[in-house]
Amino acid sequence: MSDFLPEDLIQEILFKLPIKSLVRCTSLSRTWNSLIKSPAFISKHLQRTISSTDHQSLFLLRLCSKEREEQYSLRLDNQDFNEHMQLHFPFESFESYFHVIGSCNGLICLAKVIRRFTVSFIFWNPLIQKYVNIEPRILGHLYSFVGFGYDSRANDYKLIRMVNFQKSKFLSENFPKMELYSLNEGSWRSIPQTAPLRYDTDQHFSSAFLNGVVHWIANRADQHEGIHNVASFLSSVQFHIWVMKEYGVVESWTQLVLTFGAQGEGIPRALGIRKEELLMEKKRGWIVSGDLESQQVRDLRIWGEPFHTFTASPSLSMLRTSNGVSRIINTMSTGPLPLFVFLRRLMGLVVVFPSQLTQNSDLGKGWQAILVHRPLAAWLVRLSVSVTEAFPEGCDTVILVNLDTYMTVFVLSMPCCRATGNLAGDIIIGLGAHLSEISEEENILTMDSVERVPDLERLIGIEAAISNRSRGGKARVSEFGIQIEAHQFFIIRAESIARE
Template sequence: MADRLPKELIAEILTRLPVKALLKFRCVCKSWGSLISSPKFITSKLNQTIHLNKINNTDTHIIGRYINANEEGGGEEGRYSVIIYDGSCFIELENPILYCASQLHIFGSCNGLVCLSDNIFDYVFKKVNNLILWNPSIRKSMRLPMSSIGIDSHGLREVVDGYGFDSKTNDYKVVRIAYINDFPDAEVELYSLNRGCWRRIYVVGPHHRFTFAPLPSQVFVNGIVHWVGGDLDADYDISILTFDMSSEVFCKMMPPAAPPHGWMPTRLAVSVLGESLCLGHFDSLVSKVSIWVMKEYGVVQSWSKLFAFDVDEGFGRFLGFRRTGDLRFFKRNDRMFSINLESQQAKDLGIWLSGNPEAFYAVPHVAESLVLL
């Protein structure tokens, strides 16, 4: 029967099926296996998923957290867990990193392909973080080759990574900013999944200090990676450093006007609401959270304060938004909460955040993807 149907119709039907079914259907016949594994079909399936997510207002996040086994009555060592939250329930994933020397960190998720690290920049053991690209939908991961910039060879002071997607070349990239010896000297390398290797980029190094809490806040919006930190060319005034994954160029973006008490750098975070860049700030002096949104991307004058509200002293680190506009954060009692920005009502999301609170991250994620197949 399938042989009588046009190939285009078969492809259209298959793109509407879940990834788990497609992985099985590759074994039906050689033609189906070749079709499902083709770059064209993988892109079509991804576009279909993104389209349906927008229509259905689907809100899925991938979340990394540290679990202290002692607190749960387990063994002596803790472990790092990765879960997916679809707005209604949590599903724990069999991630490629369960144990690591320092901490797991999710840098971002683009089109269902997650970039994570099994070790942050470590002076003691003279290691630069190992990076892994991982698609939880197909349970496939790959470890990136080590960068040529090392602590022994370059005397690094600080390493910052960013992850995103180059839509012009259909390529997933990781940019590494490595500060050499004294600031502000920096080396920049770029990893390309299409090329399968790192290459040095000879661009003007960013004169920028990042706000670590413990790792720099970053978000991928509009084809560009954003970090928040201080501008070394302007007496450490707060600015947003950007890197365009297509043009491979750094720029700086001004934030909105500072609040009355000024910016508290370690309490700043960039995020995304829908497709708009957002900036969140928790002023611990007055226990107030303020959220700004850039209504027209790249236009500084379009920064607009979305909300400002008081919070109790249990408020934790700002993590970002759900598609519904709820603010996601956690409190000091190791519970994950969201707060509705209009009603300012908090909701316990039912997940326990044990162990090190700084090892907790949540980023938007496309749960149905064949990328990396």
């Protein structure tokens, strides 16, 4: 270790170093490297940072420009939120800004949402510039329960999702799927649902992680009155803030009121609370602070939209992580084999997918669904078919392969889709297409077996094509069902494909 000092004394010095120096110290020697990267050290370092008396509480601030640039910075917890440091943001927004799910011990959890569906999650430790990209196993609507937090017993960061598939003609009532991602394990795990979920949420990612528990704002599913924003249309604005003074004690909910003049600027959006202060965003993105005691509103001279505040502590978590995509292990999958290996072995095919984001699911009856996320230049070599030729760039593609018959079917969706499993022998593909953007003309599907779904009330053409290219056949489609405001389900009858 050191010629002069034993390891336990060295550790005490290391705890006092800033994150940047600590990361540099991993290249001192092998012993120092494994000491600093050890989970025990990282966890002890975190405990020390949190319990330290001169531990600075920091706020994470996200500012978005019109040019779709996201700037993240850490701000000091002082009166004016002075900037502590700018963070290097390594991700590219595809269609909209990232959603911030939460932040815990300096780790930030982001969600990438395309057309109201979450296509990936990111765990990001900006201070050590490490991140991991996590593909969800369940296609989840924006309005599902998502929570991020730290499991102090397992020294692990976890992401929990509860996707409530709304009542459907095809599915039984209350069909929530729960899954949990563990950073240590690097994989998703399904959580069996033992009781029906009686709650919905109409909030985008509104979870709060406190005392080791994830909290959500929820509505009783059987009561249609949700939480409504009460706004006064007079010249003043009133915010009612409910505070649970004693954690877990329902009787301790206390109401605080902030009233101030609106000055014709509309109603500000509440962003967060710190001490006796409510932070709000005014109409044009300016951030103001309202003092709950003096009822005074003060301009913070910070501009940005939207704005998130989270407390953050410098942490070494994820120091061992290599940046990139998390391993995808699907419980339904034949294993985390790279796609081209998978196909070559079974079909003599070589598929070259530059995109890492592939996923295969066993759908039963010999069918495998392979998801390719935005294939930019993918080729099925033996068949000389370019996926990009067949379908526009940037769309997710699901390829269905029957391992018994070698039948290959392409399904295209805009702009994200997932093969989610099977239902009574049929393949379900959840489509993330936006309803308003699909015209009747684009409906190129034939409806062979519509009668097999007796209650199908609405058929909306989804820009999707299924073609049996391996047999040179024309595109044949079974049928699909649509769910409004949740998944759009595309159901393919395995039997009807096999008949072709």
